[in-house]
Amino acid sequence: QVQLVESGGGLVQDGGSLRLSCAASGRTVSMYAMGWFRQAPGKEREFIAAISWSGGITYYADSVKGRFTISRDNAENTVYLVMNDLKVEDTAFYYCAADRDSLYGSRRANDYDYWGQGTQVTVSS
Secondary structure (H helix, E strand, O other), rough: OOOEEEEOHHHEEEEEEEEEEEEOOOOOOOOOOOEEEEEEEOOOOOOEEEOOOOOOOEEEOOOOOOOOEEEEEEEOOOEEEOOOOOOOHEEEEEEEEEEOOOOOOOOOOHHEEEEEEEEEEEOOO
């Protein structure tokens, strides 16, 4: 089993930045694709970014492209999401996820096998 724990969320002003971390334990996720999703109140869970096992391939939702960067440190069993130029509409609960069946990642939440508990990101105007 894999446990994922997100951290780094918080309250930030419009235009600010945050770095989210997702620490994995239980087993190494170095051969798993990893992803970040978010969910705002009353909305469905939304794909944000994904990264291949090596970190060489990344995917982003159009809404965050150019502002968010996903990366990973396999030696630390950790995935990161750097969020710049945050907007009020980025306010949501952010989750990381691991896809044990894929090396390259997916935009579909159903493809992921392990999920963290999430961390709240609130952007104020």
